Amino acid sequence: MAKHNYKFCFGPWNISEGQDPYGPTTRPPQSFDWKLAQLKKLGFDAMMFHDDDAVPDIDSKSDAQLRKETKQLKKKLADAGVAAEMVAPRLWFDPRTIDGGYTSNDPKCRKYAVERSLRCIDVAKYLGTDLIVLWLAREGSYIREAKNARKCVDYLVEAVDAMLAYDKKIRISIEPKPNEPMDHAYVPTIGHALAIAQLTSDPKRVGCLIESAHAILAGLDPADEIDFAMSFGKLWSLHLNDQNGLKFDQDKPFGSANLRVAFNQVRALERNGYGKNGEYVCFDVHPFRTTKVEHWLAHLDNSRRTFLKLVQKARSFKEKQAQALIKDRNYAALDQMVIEHLLGR
Ligand code: GLO
Numbered sequence: 001m002a003k004h005n006y007k008f009c010f011g012p013w014n015i016s017e018g019q020d021p022y023g024p025t026t027r028p029p030q031s032f033d034w035k036l037a038q039l040k041k042l043g044f045d046a047m048m049f050h051d052d053d054a055v056p057d058i059d060s061k062s063d064a065q066l067r068k069e070t071k072q073l074k075k076k077l078a079d080a081g082v083a084a085e086m087v088a089p090r091l092w093f094d095p096r097t098i099d100g101g102y103t104s105n106d107p108k109c110r111k112y113a114v115e116r117s118l119r120c121i122d123v124a125k126y127l128g129t130d131l132i133v134l135w136l137a138r139e140g141s142y143i144r145e146a147k148n149a150r151k152c153v154d155y156l157v158e159a160v161d162a163m164l165a166y167d168k169k170i171r172i173s174i175e176p177k178p179n180e181p182m183d184h185a186y187v188p189t190i191g192h193a194l195a196i197a198q199l200t201s202d203p204k205r206v207g208c209l210i211e212s213a214h215a216i217l218a219g220l221d222p223a224d225e226i227d228f229a230m231s232f233g234k235l236w237s238l239h240l241n242d243q244n245g246l247k248f249d250q251d252k253p254f255g256s257a258n259l260r261v262a263f264n265q266v267r268a269l270e271r272n273g274y275g276k277n278g279e280y281v282c283f284d285v286h287p288f289r290t291t292k293v294e295h296w297l298a299h300l301d302n303s304r305r306t307f308l309k310l311v312q313k314a315r316s317f318k319e320k321q322a323q324a325l326i327k328d329r330n331y332a333a334l335d336q337m338v339i340e341h342l343l344g345r
């Protein structure tokens with residue numbers, strides 16, 4: 001197995017304040033500068049951004065202002081020795097995205113979504129990253145009859161094509177999620193994301209991002225999703241976290257719900273050499289609502305600790321012994337071997 005070091009990343013939204021649909025925040029908001037300082041203190045290497053994390057209130061800013069603010073941020077990141085991993089257009093807050101961004105039934109709203117995405121590319125360019133992430137939050141429907149799903153595929157491809165044409169250097173990673181906020185999303189799995197990529201004008205610049213919880217919500221194994229995406233050379237970013245079954249998106253610390261599923265994700269990353277082309281391991285995790293201010297960063301630190309321990313577990317797994325059991329089709333013994341390896345004996 002190829003051995004290399006991983007680089008780690010999280011976003012400002014991962015130091016969240018505890019709001020849920022049933023109650024308000026439980027921790028006071030913190031400034032961006034404080035979050036950046038914590039990222040540094042925890043020894044992470046990069047930060048991921050929504051366009052309006054980088055340029056707050058982006059829709060009201062001129063192009064000149066956008067450029068100015070992004071350049072200031074770039075300097076701040078450079079001074080801290082932190083890279084910008086990616087930028088994602090936040091297409092789920094504005095009133096014009098209520099019925100979807102790229103797949104809204106209203107052409108004016110679709111136009112807004114594409115224009116906003118092009119500005120997101122400007123932000124990425126000024127921050128020095130070529131990676132754009134599309135989490136297609138509202139690209140789906142609450143009821144099937146509300147939208148024409150066939151047309152929506154065309155709209156998605158048109159939007160991606162507009163982005164690819166706008167900047168010949170960018171790469172786009174689609175982050176699938178099967179539901180939430182929508183009843184059903186149009187791009188629920190990695191297979192869907194990579195199929196959409198094939199319909200675009202430049203498929204080799206369109207890849208994907210796997211989030212563990214999203215794969216689990218789709219009833220899939222995130223490790224298999226990793227192997228699948230990496231068979232195409234298309235896994236350009238990763239949101240590791242955990243999810244306890246089919247319920248609301250939990251964004252739990254990596255390995256928190258199912259250590260074995262986490263172990264298998266690390267094994268899949270190891271066997272495919274994830275990170276060798278500069279890709280980051282990002283944790284899209286949130287603190288529990290109950291978390292006190294003084295424990296506010298534990299979910300990030302714990303996720304990385306668990307990840308690194310699982311890298312050791314993956315590297316010390318007795319591959320030869322496992323292969324002998326596989327040859328003998330003795331999967332019961334293989335099963336127990338994995339359990340005892342994880343338990344530490
Ligand atoms: C939500 C997503 C979200 C995205 C982020 C980047 O379910 O995981 O956190 O990853 O907005 O686009």
Ligand code: MG
Binds near residue numbers: 175239
């Ligand atoms: Mg995510």
